[in-house]
Amino acid sequence: MISDITLGQFFPGNSVLHRLDPRTKIILTVAFIVSVFFANNPVAFAFLTLAVCFMTALSRISLKVVLKGIKPIILIILFTAIINVFMTTGEGEPLIEFWIIKIYTRGIVRAVFMAVRVILLIMGSSVLLTYTTSPIALTDGLESLLSPLKVIKLPVHTFAMMMSIALRFIPTLVEETEKIMNAQKSRGADFSNGSLVERAKALIPLLIPLFVSSFKRAEELATAMECRCYRGDKNRVKLNKLEYHGIDLAWFLIFALFVALLVCLSVLPYSFGVDNELYNILFYKI
Amino acid sequence: MSEVIIKTENLGYTYVDSLDDDIVKVDQSPALRGVSLEIKRGEYVAVLGHNGSGKSTFAKLINMILTPTVGKIYIDGVDITGDDFTEEDVFDIRRKVGMVFQNPDNQLVATVVEEDVAFGPENLGLPREEIRQRVDSALSTVGMTEYIKHAPHKLSGGQKQRVAIAGIIAMKPEIIIFDESTAMLDPQGRAEVVEIMERLNKEEGITVLNITHYMDEAARADRVVVINDGELIIDSTAREVFKNVELLHSVGLEATQGAELIAALSGCGADISGESLTLDETVETIANYILRKK
Incomplete structure (x- = not known):
């Protein structure tokens, strides 16, 4: 049954991350994304990886599922890695020199860490936000966070309402698509055979009734x-208002600590002037 | 508080093709014309008519989805067709006149039952505790309390329609119009909705207008109004209306099964007469006839 499709990528559950206020999660995700770009040496990356693993464990979503989320972007990761390998210029002798191609150690290191960075970015933000927040909570959270923009006459409420109605009608439309498909199959339509063009053509008689x-x-x-007195957000009260709880505050604090530590790990090591081989490897600036 | 809650005078409405607004079509026949009637507070009225007879147009005029081309409408003594009618007044009328539509899917707004029922009260801007209380009581009125956290798309047609009704009840309207609300339901769902309709009328004193195709539903109402080609042609008690089988046939409607049966029997030359509104009455009438023949 196609009607069992998961909306967005939400995995229902009752973990700490599921119970956080959606606004908290949106803010923390933004903070996380920014902080990932701060990390610039192996130690900082190790710390970041640990933090992401910790969050994944907390979300009680299996690592397999989370890693699966990276699959669609493997190409992008490879592409950035290759670009980094070839385009980075470093000091000293190149590792490999061939025709116009020069590969430096720095390039390889940079490519590896770039890949790790993208992977951590995807893992972290999906565990923190998309996998653990229902689309409707996400919409409510966004509406609430963006509500200051109402001052400059941005129709925030209208967009949120459109989003939530779209979400409400996805299962209904999927059901209807199935019905139309079956009706057409029973009259000899073929959706699964033929060339790509033929199959795309077979979809037209499916899409038209669906649109109508x-x-x-x-x-x-x-x-x-309208009959139920809807007139936008004028004078409108929400039954389930979003509210921050103690747990949200705790997470804000933990996250602030995490960001602070990460920034320290990325900035401080270079102000000590230590020159020792191990130290240089651990804090190799990428 | 006036006794007459809905009053229309010479009400008429003509649909204008919105695509060519400027072109006045002379031959465009009105969907509704010359409808004058009074409905009292707490009445249970069925509105009958074949497809395109104008009965849904009538319903849409009453809660101001459409504005009449000619004529007057008074809701609870207030003229809603006056020129000085503001947006706030429209809001008030819609709060007073609730409407339940045909397709349950197309009137549920939210992804959770509870939030859908709350939609109306939320728009009214009521205090949060009041909304909570109204949602709970509306859901218990329609017997859907246990589904409060469910997703509407996973409910059956009858259940969805009950949620839609709860959404209207939560606004505490004085009139509820059911615009063919049972047309898409299976027999069980239909029975549930009719039962709720009648309970709201009898227990809560809500004026109910049931626009329907089903004669057995109409037979249960206090009063039956028949609209044909935009005109009000019959306005009487259910008992009187269903006695006149021929008149109903002439406007493309049927009477209740019992009335049809008795009419068919007498059409075959049987000298049969008596009440035939309900199944029991029909059985009694036929039994009496047989006894008399013996």
Whole structure:
């Protein structure tokens, strides 16, 4: 059944991360993404990796699932890595020199860490936000966070309402698609065989009725909403208001500590002037 | 608080093709014309008519989804067709007149039952505790309390429609219009919705307008109004309306099964007469006839 598709990539659960306020998670995710770009030496990266693993463990989402999320972007990772290998110029003798290609140690190191950085970025933000926050909570969180923009007349509420209605109608439309597909299959339509062009063509008679009915639905829904006194966010009260709890504050503090530590690890080592082989490797500036 | 809650005078409405607004079509026939009627507070009225007869247009005029082309409408003594009617007044009327539509899917807004029922009260800007209390009581009225955290798309048609009704009840309207709300439901879902409709009318004193295709539903109402080609042609008690089988046939409607049966029997030359609104009455009428024949 296609109607069992997961909306977004949300995995329902009851872990600490699931219970955090969506706004907290959005803010922390932004902070996390920024801090990932601070990390600039092996120790800082190790610390970052530990932190991401710790969060993954807390989310109770299996590591396999989380790693699967990286699959679609493997190409991008490889591409950036290769670019880094070839384009980085370092001091001293190149490791390999061939025709116009010069590969330096720094380039290889940089490529490896770039890949690690992207992987950690995806893992961290999916565990922190997309895997543990239901799309509707995400919408509510965004609406609440963006609400100051209402001052400059940005229709934040309208966008949030559109998002949540879209989410509400995904299963309904999937169900309808299935119905139309079956109706057409029963009359001999073939969706699974033939060339790509043929299959795409077979989708046209599927999409047209779907579009027509969506417009009809939209109109009916609009009338029904008007009947229920909807007039945008004018004077509107929400039943389930988002509220920060103690746990949110705790996470803000933990995260602040994490960012602070990461920044220290990335900046401080170079102000000591220590010159020792191990130290130079550990804090090799990428 | 006036006794007459809905009053229309010479009400008419003509649909204008919104694509060519400027072109006045002379031959465009009105969807509704010359409808004058009064509905009292707490009445249970069924509105009958074949497809395109104008019965849904009538419903949409009452809660101001459409504005009449001609005529007057008074809701609870207030003229809603006046020129000085503001947006706030429209808001008030919609709060008073709730409407349940045909397709349950197309009137549920939220992804959780509880939030959908809360949608109306949220728009009214009520205090949060009041919304919570209204949602809980509305859900218990329609018997859906246990589904409070469910996703609407996982419910059956009848259950969805009950949630939609709860969403209207939570706004505490004085009138609820059911616009073919049972048309897409299976027999069980239909029975549930009709039962709730009647309970709201009898227990909460809400004025109920049931626009329907089903004669057995109409037969249960206090009063039946028949609209044909935009005109009000019958307005009487259910008992009177379903006696006149021929008139109903002439406007493309059928009577209840019992009334149809008795009419068919007498059409075959049987000298049968008596009440036939409900199944029991029909059985009794036929039994009496057979006894008399013996």
